[in-house]
Amino acid sequence: MEKKRKKKPGLFLTVLPLYVFTICFVVGPLLYMIALSFATNGNGSDTIWRFTLDNYKKIGEPVYLESFVQSFQLAITSTVLIMLMGYPFGYFMAKLSEKGKKRMMLLIMIPFWTSSLIRMYGWIIILQAKGVLNGILMKLGLIQEPLKILYSYPAVVVGMVYALLPFMILSVYSSVEKMDWSLVEAARDLGAGRARAFFDVTLKLTLPGLLTGVILTFIPSMGLFFIADILGGNKIVLVGNVIQDQVTRGSNWPFAAALAVVLMILTSLMIWLYRKITHVKDLEGFF
Amino acid sequence: MSETLLELRNIKKSFGTTDVLNGIGLSISRGEFITFLGASGCGKTTTLRIIAGLEKPDEGQVLLEGRDVTYLEPHQRDVNTVFQNYALFPHMNVEANVGYGLKIRKVPKEEIKKRVSDMLKLVQLDGYEKRMPSELSGGQKQRVAIARALINSPKLLLLDEPLGALDLKLRRAMQTELKRLQKKLGITFLYITHDQEEAINMSDRIVVMREGKFEQIGTPDEIYNCPKTSYVADFVGNANIIEGIVRQAGEEEILVETEGQIVKAVSDPGVQAGDKISLAVRRENMKVCGDCEEGLEAVLKDKSFQAGQLHMTLNLNSGKEITVSRYGMDAPLSQGQKVRISWEPQHAVPVDIRREA
Ligand SMILES: Nc1ncnc2c1ncn2[C@@H]1O[C@H](COP(=O)(O)OP(=O)(O)OP(=O)(O)O)[C@@H](O)[C@H]1O
Ligand SMILES: [Mg+2]
Numbered sequence: 260m261e262k263k264r265k266k267k268p269g270l271f272l273t274v275l276p277l278y279v280f281t282i283c284f285v286v287g288p289l290l291y292m293i294a295l296s297f298a299t300n301g302n303g304s305d306t307i308w309r310f311t312l313d314n315y316k317k318i319g320e321p322v323y324l325e326s327f328v329q330s331f332q333l334a335i336t337s338t339v340l341i342m343l344m345g346y347p348f349g350y351f352m353a354k355l356s357e358k359g360k361k362r363m364m365l366l367i368m369i370p371f372w373t374s375s376l377i378r379m380y381g382w383i384i385i386l387q388a389k390g391v392l393n394g395i396l397m398k399l400g401l402i403q404e405p406l407k408i409l410y411s412y413p414a415v416v417v418g419m420v421y422a423l424l425p426f427m428i429l430s431v432y433s434s435v436e437k438m439d440w441s442l443v444e445a446a447r448d449l450g451a452g453r454a455r456a457f458f459d460v461t462l463k464l465t466l467p468g469l470l471t472g473v474i475l476t477f478i479p480s481m482g483l484f485f486i487a488d489i490l491g492g493n494k495i496v497l498v499g500n501v502i503q504d505q506v507t508r509g510s511n512w513p514f515a516a517a518l519a520v521v522l523m524i525l526t527s528l529m530i531w532l533y534r535k536i537t538h539v540k541d542l543e544g545f546f
Numbered sequence: 547m548s549e550t551l552l553e554l555r556n557i558k559k560s561f562g563t564t565d566v567l568n569g570i571g572l573s574i575s576r577g578e579f580i581t582f583l584g585a586s587g588c589g590k591t592t593t594l595r596i597i598a599g600l601e602k603p604d605e606g607q608v609l610l611e612g613r614d615v616t617y618l619e620p621h622q623r624d625v626n627t628v629f630q631n632y633a634l635f636p637h638m639n640v641e642a643n644v645g646y647g648l649k650i651r652k653v654p655k656e657e658i659k660k661r662v663s664d665m666l667k668l669v670q671l672d673g674y675e676k677r678m679p680s681e682l683s684g685g686q687k688q689r690v691a692i693a694r695a696l697i698n699s700p701k702l703l704l705l706d707e708p709l710g711a712l713d714l715k716l717r718r719a720m721q722t723e724l725k726r727l728q729k730k731l732g733i734t735f736l737y738i739t740h741d742q743e744e745a746i747n748m749s750d751r752i753v754v755m756r757e758g759k760f761e762q763i764g765t766p767d768e769i770y771n772c773p774k775t776s777y778v779a780d781f782v783g784n785a786n787i788i789e790g791i792v793r794q795a796g797e798e799e800i801l802v803e804t805e806g807q808i809v810k811a812v813s814d815p816g817v818q819a820g821d822k823i824s825l826a827v828r829r830e831n832m833k834v835c836g837d838c839e840e841g842l843e844a845v846l847k848d849k850s851f852q853a854g855q856l857h858m859t860l861n862l863n864s865g866k867e868i869t870v871s872r873y874g875m876d877a878p879l880s881q882g883q884k885v886r887i888s889w890e891p892q893h894a895v896p897v898d899i900r901r902e903a
Contacts (some may be wrong), residue, residue, distance in 0.1 A: 444600050445633040447620040449647040449698065459646075465635050 269393040296516035298469035306512055314517035323501060323518070327525070330497040331488075333412075341427045344420070346469060349431025350461075353438070367425050379418055379489045380516040386414055386490070394408075410492030423479060428471035434460045436469025470537060478526055498522050547899060548610070551576040551734050552597065552702055556706075559592055559786070566592050569606070574702075574736065581737045583745040583782070590738045591630060593755075594704050597736070598627045609769045610701065621650075626695035630685045630706040630738075633767030634679040639677040640666070640690050647698040664695045668727065676888055685716045692724070696731065696762040705737045709744065721748055753777050776897045779826030786829065786868045792821045799891045805842055805862050811894035819869045829871040831893035834858060834885050836878070841888030844868065846879055851895035860887065 296314055299307040317323065352363050370378060375428060385391045386409040408414050427454040438461060451508035462469075484499030505515035552574040559567040566589045574580050582590045595601040597608055599620035608616045615623050625648070635643050642649075644665055646659045653661075668671050669689040679687060686706055695703055709717045709723070725748050728735050739745055745752050746766040754761040754769060754777075762774045773779035776787040791803030800813045802825060811825050835841070844860040847867075851857070858870045858879075866885060879885060 298784070439633070439635045441629055441631060442635060444645070445622070445627070445629060445635070447629045448622045448625075449694065450650040451646075452619070452621055455650065460635060480682055 292516045293520055295513050296520045298516075300511045300513045306496070311353055311513075314514045315521070318517060318521055325526065326496045326498050326501045327522075329495065330481050330522075330523075333415060333419065333495070333497065334477055337416055337423065337480045338473055338477045340416065340420050340422050340475060342469065345424055345472060345476075346431050347429030348424075349428045349468070349472075350435050350465075352428065352432050353435035367428060371425075376485060376489075379422075379486055382414070382418055382490055383409060385415070386488055392475040409490065410494060412491070412495060413486050414490040415495050417482050418490040419483065422483065422486060426475040426529045427469075430472040430475060431465065431468045434465040434471075439463060462467055466537065470533075473533070474530060477529070481522060483527055549576055550574070550690050551578075551610070552736075553607075553609040553612075554593075554597070555607040555609070557593070557596060557603045557608070559589075559596065559601070559603050559605075559719045565605070566758050568598075570674075570758070571606075571764065571782055572753060572760065574734060574791050576701075576734055579599065579725070579735045579737065579748060579750045581745040581749035581752050582755055583737060583739060583752050585740060585743060585781070588755045589758040590740075590755055591706055591849075594627065594706055595738070596627055596736060597702070598704055599623055600627075601760055624701040625704060626698050626702075628688075628691045628695050628706065628708045630708075630710065632691040634687055634690055634694070636879075637677050638679075639675065639678050640671070640679070640682070641870055643679065643690055644694045646694065659786040660718060661697060662693075665697045668696075668730075669693045669723075669872065684711050688712065688720065692727070696727070696733070698733070700733065702734045702736060705735060705740050707740070709739075717744070724748065742784075746782070752782075754782065757903055772895060773826055776826060776839040778822045779828075779895065779897050783826065783828045784869075785826040785869075785895075786832065787864070788825045788827065788862075788868075788894075790823065790825060792819050792823060792896075793816055795819050800896070802896075805864055805866075808844060809842065809889075809894065810891040811896055812892045814896045814902075816898070816899050817896050818901070820901075823896045825894045826828045826897045827889050829857075831889050832868070832870040832890050834870050834879065835888070836885050838886045838888065841886030844887050846881055846883050846885055847877070848881065860885065862887075 274435070274490045295306065297310050297312070299309045299311045301314070316425050317329075352360060355363060355493040378474050383390070387393075388405045388407065388409070390409070392408065397405065408417075442460050442464070443518065446460045447453070451459060481497070482499040482502075483498055485495045485502050487495045487500055502515045502522075505511045509515075550573045552572075554570060554572045556569045556570050556571055557567050558565070561696075570593065573633070582593065584590050589767070592601060594864055596603050599618055599622070602617065605614070605728050607614055610623060610625070638646070641659075641662050645662045648658045648661060661670065662675070666674060667763070669692055671686060671689050671693070674686065674690075679690070682690065688711075691770060692705075694706065705724075707721050712720060712835070721744060724735075735743075735749065746769075749766055750768045751763065752766055753763045756777055762769060762778045764772075769778060769782050770880060773783060773785070776785075779785040788804050788809075790802040790809070792800055793808060794801040795817050796813055798813055799810050800807050802811050802818055802823065804825070817823060834843075834846070844862050846860050848859040849856065855871045855873055860868045860870065862868060870887065
């Protein structure tokens, strides 16, 4: 069907702004970043436009490799947790009454009215040694000494999950919402129990939503440096932190660009691999 | 009658404040082809879903081979359904769709493959194993849905307007095919339709449903020729309903007063002189004639020619509208002409018999 479509001259004009926008704000900066990654760093924040591979060689240093490993670890941990929490949440939300759905949607959106930076500071209040969480746990007698959660790996995971869970919920919700429940009934009618029908039909048909959610959470969780900064102290160093550091304090833009390019390539590779494994062709709204 | 397979006992169901089923009861024999016939929204699908276990009744019982299955889950009963919208799994190909029930029953892979292929042959879809549902036509989807249900050899197959979305020609062909399958496999079919022709062509028995009740249950012949109510006569036979009072009840014939005249009708054991009744006379059994002495007076309002039949709309003296149809174009009658309508007594069936207290 695609082939038969005739090219209409008017169509070009209508999509022209889209092209202009994409070239100005997506393709342009991307090309600039790639070019920058091959440039030489001068004194201060100067960039000397002389070709070099030094920036990429530098990534091989253990400190920087370590940050990549840590980023991936954290991203995978957070994404798995988000998946486990977000899928059931989105699923049951889609099964609510119309009124219930609207209310739940509102509750999910409300936090977005505040800067996510400020909300991360909120977690400090909850997680710190004399914070809300420890207070409750100690009152309940579950622990004697306050736990050191803040400025640790778990704290960063908590922050990531908190920040990115809504994206998973909404993308699962939108695909479960579109489910044709008569298919589940058909499976039940053909002899499948509730669980079997869920795995054979519901899960399979809502997989695109789940996978979209995974991508929507995985990619940002590689780069949300401020969460690691605020909740991880200086113990957790992610690629995002290194990049930020190189841009601000290090004043080494070319190296920051090289890090960003590698991060981008690795992330794309992960997504490609992931799609290969799961055989999902249409991720809702992606690719 | 042979042994009972399914029994419905006084089933009631309401959604919120609307009563959808008002206490229906029925028993179906093994091997029977039974059809639920009724207008849209009368509760056919709801009844089917209760039998399949997809819905629980508020009251009453469903017995399958004498066992109470009312509250069993759908997968715990030997009943399969062909859904109104097919409900094929879009992410599985034809082979996986048809083999799904067997896969759940842990039938070995090789056997599934063989049985699916046999089943597809039976519904004349061999070679379509690898197609996805989105690559099938309506009629093919339909046959996949039927194959997917039949392969499990259910005790009872429920079919919810399976031919509803097909065009007339394909519909006819599929009707014959379904009937052939049913005979061949000996499976009991419970079939839903709102097409009276389909019901008459295919069924051993027809259940006419109306507003959550069973209006009449009987063979196609009984339903068509001896309707018990004007609703059945109208819905199944497209009959004209003429109300009147019985003046004389004889052995063979009764005399009924209507429109200030006396007409004849076939006698019914329940009818006595003085009863208020309606007469159901099918369109094709009415004769219209321009220069007759006998029959109800009427004025010809409209003539139209459809599908090889001449349809005439007439008004009785009271203004009541009557439709008459006949084959051929030979009526030398013109619009506005005064005519008389008559019929053979055996073609006027008393329905809705009401006795004044
Ligand atoms: N889940 C439901 N919630 C509320 N009302 C329902 C529900 N299912 C069915 N109904 C109502 O019950 C009545 C009977 O519905 P049903 O689907 O049984 O009709 P049907 O005879 O199958 O009609 P059709 O020929 O149009 O398929 C309808 O008035 C319908 O609106
Ligand atoms: Mg229906």
